[in-house]
Amino acid sequence: MSTATTVSDRTPVPQLNGRLTAARLPRWAPAGVAVLSIALGCGIGAGAGLASHIQWGLIAALLFVALSFSLSAKVEGVRQAKDRLATSLIWVAFILAVVPLISLLVYTVQQGAGVVDGNFLSHSMRGVLQSGPGGGIYHALLGTLQQVGLATAIAAPIGLLTAVYLVEYGRGRLAKAVTFFVDVMTGVPSIVAGLFILSVWNLGLGFDYSGFSGSLALSILMMPVVVRSTEEMLRLVPNELREASYALGVPKWKTIMRVVIPTAIGGITTGVMLAVARITGETAPVMMLVFVSDSINPDPFNGPQMNLPVYIWQQYTQVNNSFGYARAWGAALVLIAFVMALNLVARGIARWRSPKTGH
Known part of the structure; x- marks a missing residue:
């Protein structure tokens, strides 16, 4: 019969002199x-x-x-x-x-701030001396809204469908070529887009200056931003959702329409809003294709039309003209407020449509 012997460790534990933690600076x-x-x-x-x-x-x-x-x-x-x-x-x-x-x-x-009031927002420059008081930005604000709206109506669907193709269907050389040209278009200067539309639409096909011509150039600048942002949002959709839809016998196109796009709609809308904010301040293509007008032109398909960035440039180029400088800064304030509102709307939509977690 063996007896187990318990041996206790009697080695003395060394005492730590000083602090166990390193010295730290106070939070302030x-x-x-x-x-x-x-x-x-x-x-x-x-x-x-x-x-x-x-x-x-x-x-x-x-x-x-x-x-x-x-x-x-x-x-x-x-x-x-x-x-x-x-x-x-x-x-x-x-x-x-x-x-x-x-x-x-x-x-x-x-x-x-001292210029922006109801009269400034509701009147145009028709019959107003550039060197005198009065006048407003209504014609330029209307032109900006119409031109940006038309550009969004053109670029958003094309950009969305292109992103869907690249994520869901794109394979091989064609997808690589589309991705390459989208990356190239992202860095295209705005003046180049304006020259392209001027050569093809105005000089080649014989159309006159109009807000729609400017919208075509703005849509070229907007499209790659929409494609890239939408592509990233679609890639974030979990593949498990697609596979679950396929397992139920749902066709691929219907899965994209009913599952993939609704899941990513918040990010897609945010990308479109940011693209709109990016083109709102463009000046060069609008000057080349839309020209300028001191009167209200509610028809973006016929005749010259004013735009807020061009209005700011026009007013600020009036040398030694305090009234023109004041109108330019007032229009700049309205333009900044418009872009800020678009960004706030994009953030609100993204938060509203983001996946909710909780029990």
Whole structure:
């Protein structure tokens, strides 16, 4: 009979002297470093006689990165200091990107808010001196809505069907060629699209200047954006949904119409809205194909028509004309508000149509 012997480990456990965790900077340290950097940047800029506040801000940004790294290296160690350095650079890049946008928006509101009223939105420039007061943007706003609406009616269906082909049917050389040309069209300058429509539609087929001519050029610029965004949304639809539909005996075309597109409709709508916002501010093709008009032209298929970007350019080119400058900034404010509204609508639709989770 064997006897089991229990041996206890009597090796003494070493006592840890000091803290179990590494030293950390307090949570308010980045904010404190930022305030200190701004103060030092302003002091250095003022002391050096730098007149531009942009230079002061760049000095403060460099000081923020350097002080954050130095303080973290001294307290937390080099490894954590590298993480702080990367975080500081990201914050500086974010601020450098946001500050010009906010400055542009604030300046536009300051310059244009005093002009935008009911009269400005409901009157045209017919019978109004370019160098005098009065006038409005109704004709340009109407032209913008019609031209962008026609371009969307042309580009959205074609872009959607092209994306469906690439995702659901596209195989071989044809699909690769379509993908290649879509990528090329994404980088085509707007003036090239205008020249193409001018050569084919106006000079080749003999059509006159009209809002529809401009819509054709805008649709060329809009189409690759719609194709790319729709393609990505369709690829995000799980294949299990398609397979379940096929298992029930549903044809492929009906599966695409009833399952795939409804599932991705939120992202598709968002992509279309963003494409609309992208073409709303185009100026060159509209100047070439639509021409300009000071009167209201509700027919986009006949005669010249005004557009908000072209209106802004026309008013701002009036040398030493304070009334023209004011109208230009007012039209710019309306244009920014229109594009912002489109983006908000796109976000709202995406959130509304996004898959809901919960019990």
